[in-house]
Amino acid sequence: SQKIEQNSEALNIQEGKTATLTCNYTNYSPAYLQWYRQDPGRGPVFLLLIRENEKEKRKERLKVTFDTTLKQSLFHITASQPADSATYLCAPHSGGGADGLTFGKGTHLIIQP
Amino acid sequence: KAGVTQTPRYLIKTRGQQVTLSCSPISGHRSVSWYQQTPGQGLQFLFEYFSETQRNKGNFPGRFSGRQFSNSRSEMNVSTLELGDSALYLCASSQTPRDSSYNSPLHFGNGTRLTVT
Numbered sequence: 001s002q003k004i005e006q007n008s009e010a011l012n013i014q015e016g017k018t019a020t021l022t023c024n025y026t027n028y029s030p031a032y033l034q035w036y037r038q039d040p041g042r043g044p045v046f047l048l049l050i051r052e053n054e055k056e057k058r059k060e061r062l063k064v065t066f067d068t069t070l071k072q073s074l075f076h077i078t079a080s081q082p083a084d085s086a087t088y089l090c091a092p093h094s095g096g097g098a099d100g101l102t103f104g105k106g107t108h109l110i111i112q113p
Numbered sequence: 114k115a116g117v118t119q120t121p122r123y124l125i126k127t128r129g130q131q132v133t134l135s136c137s138p139i140s141g142h143r144s145v146s147w148y149q150q151t152p153g154q155g156l157q158f159l160f161e162y163f164s165e166t167q168r169n170k171g172n173f174p175g176r177f178s179g180r181q182f183s184n185s186r187s188e189m190n191v192s193t194l195e196l197g198d199s200a201l202y203l204c205a206s207s208q209t210p211r212d213s214s215y216n217s218p219l220h221f222g223n224g225t226r227l228t229v230t
Contacts, residue, residue, distance in 0.1 A: 034218060034219075036219075041223070042223045042224075043117070043203050043205070043221030043222050043223045043224055044156070044203075044219075045221070046218035046219060046220065049218060089155075089156065100146060100158030100159075100160070100161055100171055101146070101158065102158060103155060103156040104155070105154075105155035105156075
């Protein structure tokens with residue numbers, strides 16, 4: 001069955017450093033992969049979408065990579081700030097078919113001042 | 114543009130009762146998806162509606178149902194509530210449905226927190 005794995009334990013990073021979050025998937029051939037941020041008590045917010053033919057995508061301090069051979073996406077936040085503390089969710093998708101968008105359980109990121 | 118609006122924000126119900134949750138999508142968005150979020154299972158897809166038609170359905174029992182109106186607003190209903198239905202129910206809208214070749218991101222509301230006692 002399809003499986004999405006994200007770091008289950010909280011990730012503690014010192015302010016100013018680069019935070020790197022991992023999303024691994026199995027039994028998937030995603031055409032694209034999305035990353036979302038979720039704060040406590042709120043709905044997820046879309047951050048970035050990367051397609052299978054794109055190796056890397058950037059948006060301000062965010063960078064996402066997508067390695068279809070390793071079946072992995074990495075999400076980087078450079079120059080991290082305490083305001084970046086949140087849970088980050090990845091969602092690979094095949095790009096078609098009848099399935100809804102499936103999310104990993106997320107990684108809780110804590111940026112310590 | 115106003116975001117996705119979900120009402121009510123909090124709800125407490127008793128086992129066996131039924132509940133209806135409401136979602137107003139972003140103006141111009143015709144696709145509405147519903148998700149259940151619990152600490153143990155994470156975000157789980159319930160169903161998606163596009164132009165008043167259910168396009169996709171997740172692996173949930175028939176007690177969970179939904180509908181979409183001509184103005185794209187959507188409601189979901191849970192009948193015969195069980196304790197395990199306690200969760201955050203999230204609605205998300207997008208311009209296109211999931212099975213479209215152009216996959217627009219989901220825009221989530223802040224959810225309805227349902228507690229079943």
